[in-house]
Ligand SMILES: Cc1ncc(C[n+]2csc(CCOP(=O)(O)OP(=O)(O)O)c2C)c(N)n1
C-alpha cells in the first residue's frame with residue numbers, strides 16, 4: 001500500500017501490459033523520449049525500446065490509421081492522442097474504420113486498439129485543451145468508452161482495455177492525473193460494464209463518471225448538512241452501460257441527478273436520464289435532472305468555473321427534486 | 335492522333351537534344367542549401383536572385399527584432415509571475431517572426447499559430463490584445479477582420495487550408511491580397527497541411543506557406559516528421575514553387591519572403607518557404623526541454639543569434655551606431671514597461687459574456703441558461719453581502 005497518482009497508475013498499467021504481452025505497442029506524439037506531455041508513458045521507451053514505444057509523425061489520423069493496420073497484423077496498439085480536441089483529425093479513422101471493421105467483415109477482422117484521450121477541463125487550459133468529447137465516441141456503435149475516476153480503476157480499466165477484443169476509447173480526466181490515493185498495484189477492480197456505488201445513500205442518486213465523480217462525492221458530503229443522504233454511482237464505463245446498477249439505485253432512492261462536465265445538449269447525461277425514466281418511472285418522485293456544462297464552446301481559463309458543474313449546482317438540482325411534491329418552479333415560469 | 339510528326343523523326347541528334355523539354359519539376363525545387371545572405375559572423379554573401387532588401391527595411395527589421403525579443407522575454411517573465419496561463423516563446427526565431435510579417439502589407443492576411451505572438455506584435459497588433467488568449471481571458475483578443483489577421487491557431491495545420499480559401503476568395507473578388515500562413519515543422523505531417531498546399535496550388539491561390547523549422551515538435555525531432563531532404567521539397571509534388579532559407583539570417587528571410595510574396599501576388603500561385611531555425615526556449619513554459627535536447631545544442635544555436643548577425647551587418651554598412659542601438663534598446667524597454675503595467679491590471683471578464691456570440695442570436699436554450707447563471711451570480715453576491 002502506498003500513495004499513487006492516477007498518472008502513475010496508468011503508467012504502471014502500460015508497463016505491466018507490455019511486460020505481459022509482447023504484442024502491446026505504445027505510440028503517438030511525444031510518448032517516447034519525453035514520456036508524454038502528462039508523463040503517462042514515462043520510461044516505457046527506456047524499458048522496452050523503440051519497437052514497443054515510439055514517437056510518430058505529428059498526425060492523429062495517421063496514428064489511428066497506422067494502429068488499425070498494426071492491429072490487423074496481430075499487434076495490440078495503444079495510442080495516445082495528446083489532448084481531447086487534437087483527436088478530431090483521427091475521427092474519420094475512428095468512426096469509419098476502428099468502430100466498424102468487426103461488423104463490416106462479419107467478425108473476420110477486429111481492431112483491438114486502445115485510443116487514450118486525456119480529456120475534460122478544470123486545469124486552466126487554453127482553447128482546444130479541455131473538451132469533453134466522450135459523447136462523440138459513445139454515440140458511435142462499435143467503440144467501448146471507458147473513463148476512470150479513481151486510481152485503482154485507472155490501472156485496472158486500462159489493463160482490461162488493452163486485453164479487450166474490441167477497440168476502446170480510454171478517456172482520462174486530466175484534472176485527476178495528479179490526484180493521489182492509497183493503492184496497491186497491480187489491482188483488479190470491477191470489469192467493464194459494471195458501475196459502482198461509491199457512496200451509499202437513501203434520498204437521491206447522483207450518477208457521474210470521470211471528472212464529475214469527485215464533484216458528486218463532494219456534493220453528497222455537503223448535502224449531509226442540508227439533511228440529504230445521497231448515493232453516488234460512478235459509471236466507469238459509458239459503453240457498455242450498466243443499466244442494472246443505475247436502475248437499482250434509483251429504484252431505491254426514487255430521485256436522480258446526472259452530472260457530466262460535457263455540454264448538456266444531446267450528451268451522455270441525456271441518454272442516462274432517458275434510460276432511468278424508462279426503467280424507473282414508477283419509482284421516481286421527481287423528474288431526472290441533469291447538471292452539465294453550459295451549451296457553449298469551452299470557455300477560456302478565467303471563466304471555466306462558470307461553465308463546469310460544481311457542488312452548488314449539484315445541490316441546487318437536488319433541492320429541485322420535488323421534496324414537497326410541488327412542480328419545479330424553474331419550468332413553471334416558462 | 336498517335337502518329338509521330340515526321341519533322342521530329344528527321345531531326346538531327348543535336349537538334350533533338352536542344353528540343354528536350356525542360357524538367358518542370360526543377361523550377362519548383364528549392365536551392366540545395368538554405369539561402370543565406372549573411373554568414374554567422376554577419377558578413378554579406380551574394381546570392382543570385384536575392385538582392386539585398388533596402389537598408390531602411392533592414393534597419394526597421396533590426397528595430398522590430400529587438401522589440402520582438404524584449405516582448406518575448408517580458409511574456410516569459412509574466413508567465414512565471416502567473417500572469418499568463420501559458421506562453422510559447424519564439425526567442426531565437428526573431429528573423430522568421432519579424433521578417434515574414436515585414437514582407438506582407440497591412441492589407442494582406444496573416445494566419446498565425448500559437449507560436450506567433452511576436453510576429454503579431456511586430457505586425458502592429460496591440461500586445462495586450464495578442465496576449466488575451468494566453469492570459470486566459472478569451473480565445474482571441476484582437477479583431478481579426480480589422481487587422482486581417484486570423485485568430486492564433488492551435489489545432490495544427492488547420493489554418494493552412496483557411497489561408498488557401500481566403501486567398502482564393504480574395505482573388506475571385508478582384509483583390510490582390512496575399513495570405514501568409516505560418517506553420518511549424520511538426521505540423522507539416524498533418525493531413526491538413528497537404529490539403530492546404532494542394533488546394534492553393536490547384537486554384538492558383540496567392541498563399542505563402544511559411545514553415546518555421548525549429549527542429550522540434552515539442553520533443554519530437556525533425557527526423558520523425560520527414561525523410562525528405564528539406565521540408566521545402568514538399569512543394570514540388572503539389573506543383574508549388576519552394577525555397578529554403580537560413581531562418582537565423584534576417585536579411586535572407588526578408589529577401590526570400592519578399593520574393594515569395596511577389597510571386598504569389600503576381601498570380602503565379604502559392605509559394606512554400608522552409609526556414610531553418612531553432613527555438614531557444616522550451617516548447618512552452620510547461621515543457622522540460624532537458625528531457626529531449628542537450629545544453630550544448632542550445633548553446634551552439636545561441637551562437638547563431640539573428641539579432642547579433644543583423645547588427646554586425648548594419649554596423650558594417652555604417653547605418654547603425656552605438657547611439658542608434660541604445661535608442662532602439664530604450665524603445666524596447668519602454669515597450670516592455672508599458673506591457674508590464676497593462677498586464678498587471680487584472681481585467682474583469684463578465685461571466686454572462688459566455689453566452690454572447692455562440693450564435694448570431696442565442697437559441698432559446700442559451701437564453702434560459704444565461705438567466706440561470708445570472709440568478710446564480712445574483713444569489714452568490716447577496717450571500718457575500720450577508721456574510722460580509
Ligand atoms: C492537431 C493537433 N495535434 C496536437 C497538438 C499538440 N501540439 C501543440 S504544439 C505541438 C508541436 C508542434 O510542433 P511544430 O509544428 O514543429 O511547431 P512549434 O511548436 O515547434 O513551433 C503539438 C504536438 C495540436 N495543437 N494540434
Ligand SMILES: [Mg+2]
Nearest residue numbers: 518519550551
Ligand atoms: Mg517545431
